[in-house]
Amino acid sequence: xxxxxxxxxxxxxxxxxxxxxSELAARIGELLAPLxxxxxxxASNTFQVTGSEGGYRLYQSCIEVDRTETGExxxxxxxxxxxxxxVERSHTFAVHAGVVSFGDRTLAFPAPSGGGKxxxxxACLTRGATYLSDxxxxxxxxxxxxxxxxxxxxxxxxxxxxxxxPWPGETxxxxxxxxxxxxxRPAPLTDLLIPHRAPGAGLExxxxxxxxxxxLRLSFNxxxxxxxxxxxxxxxxxxxxxxxxxxxxxxxxxxxxAETFG
Amino acid sequence: xDSRYRPRPHILEEEVDDDLVLYDPSRESVTxxxxxxxxxxxxCDGSLTLDEVVERLAAAYGTSAEQxxxxxxxxxxxxxxxxxxxx
Numbered sequence: 015x016x017x018x019x020x021x022x023x024x025x026x027x028x029x030x031x032x033x034x035x036s037e038l039a040a041r042i043g044e045l046l047a048p049l050x051x052x053x054x055x056x057a058s059n060t061f062q063v064t065g066s067e068g069g070y071r072l073y074q075s076c077i078e079v080d081r082t083e084t085g086e087x088x089x090x091x092x093x094x095x096x097x098x099x100x101v102e103r104s105h106t107f108a109v110h111a112g113v114v115s116f117g118d119r120t121l122a123f124p125a126p127s128g129g130g131k132x133x134x135x136x137a138c139l140t141r142g143a144t145y146l147s148d149x150x151x152x153x154x155x156x157x158x159x160x161x162x163x164x165x166x167x168x169x170x171x172x173x174x175x176x177x178x179x180p181w182p183g184e185t186x187x188x189x190x191x192x193x194x195x196x197x198x199r200p201a202p203l204t205d206l207l208i209p210h211r212a213p214g215a216g217l218e219x220x221x222x223x224x225x226x227x228x229x230l231r232l233s234f235n236x237x238x239x240x241x242x243x244x245x246x247x248x249x250x251x252x253x254x255x256x257x258x259x260x261x262x263x264x265x266x267x268x269x270x271x272a273e274t275f276g
Numbered sequence: 277x278d279s280r281y282r283p284r285p286h287i288l289e290e291e292v293d294d295d296l297v298l299y300d301p302s303r304e305s306v307t308x309x310x311x312x313x314x315x316x317x318x319x320c321d322g323s324l325t326l327d328e329v330v331e332r333l334a335a336a337y338g339t340s341a342e343q344x345x346x347x348x349x350x351x352x353x354x355x356x357x358x359x360x361x362x363x
Contacts, residue, residue, distance in 0.1 A: 221294075222295075223293065223308045224308070227306040230299060236301075236304070237304065240299070244299045248292055248297055251297070252293075
């Protein structure tokens with residue numbers, strides 16, 4: 015019945031996605047390839063997609079959770095639900111942030127949802143950066159950023175400025191489509207860039223304590239083990255350089271970052 | 277100024293460079309204290325009255341207690357308001 019039945023790992027959660035339509039299975043396979051894994055998933059982390067163009071249904075744990083007319087809309091909903099599930103279940107210290115590497119410098123852009131992380135990350139990928147995540151800085155005990163290379167969901171506006179053919183609503187793209195590589199292993203976090211909307215593009219050093227405060231304020235799971243999260247955030251603050259990244263044009267900001275850190 | 281203040285028991289603290297980072301897990305709030313505020317925080321350990329804190333700081337900074345009394349009281353007031361210190 016299934017054209018594809020694949021296993022993935024998002025942060026530390028194994029997931030399974032089964033798809034009836036061969037066309038959609040191919041697209042999902044391409045988008046989620048960097049997250050492929052071989053560990054079995056629990057039923058509660060299983061997603062099933064039935065139907066074909068004109069009428070798709072998405073099931074999570076065998077319960078219908080979405081209906082869409084187009085495959086692209088179905089995909090946006092599927093990736094969002096998988097991401098939400100992964101984030102809810104994560105036990106590794108995680109912070110709302112985009113993460114890319116330029117050579118041996120690994121940069122994180124902490125910002126809340128809707129704060130422009132994805133567009134900035136995508137712009138960096140078109141300037142030679144390696145992709146780690148547009149969603150979460152997953153920081154392990156050795157202060158390394160663990161790759162979480164989910165597909166990037168670009169808004170119409172972001173797609174237009176990046177030269178990607180926009181789909182009405184949101185467009186999912188892979189790092190490869192933007193010409194970038196995906197990090198294959200954790201990378202030591204070196205710089206934390208706090209985005210600040212202002213004319214032009216500029217970098218200004220910040221006190222290191224700003225790193226600890228920002229990581230804790232934007233963490234989505236520090237409450238699981240507050241003492242460990244505080245220890246990790248302050249340890250990162252001592253090692254990582256903190257900057258205010260002022261910009262109004264993500265492309266200009268990416269150019270500045272590529273010149274400074276590339 | 278006879279009151280004595282101390283950190284609330286659940287507050288976590290770590291020095292990062294010259295700043296002191298305080299974290300209150302119960303309120304999920306982070307506060308960064310500069311050097312001066314960190315000195316006030318450290319002296320508020322429950323053993324000294326606010327007057328004694330002011331005198332210690334004045335001696336350490338080579339100034340008069342009168343000159344810094346208002347600033348110290350305001351800082352302590354803010355730390356109490358933010359749930360970091362208790363009387």
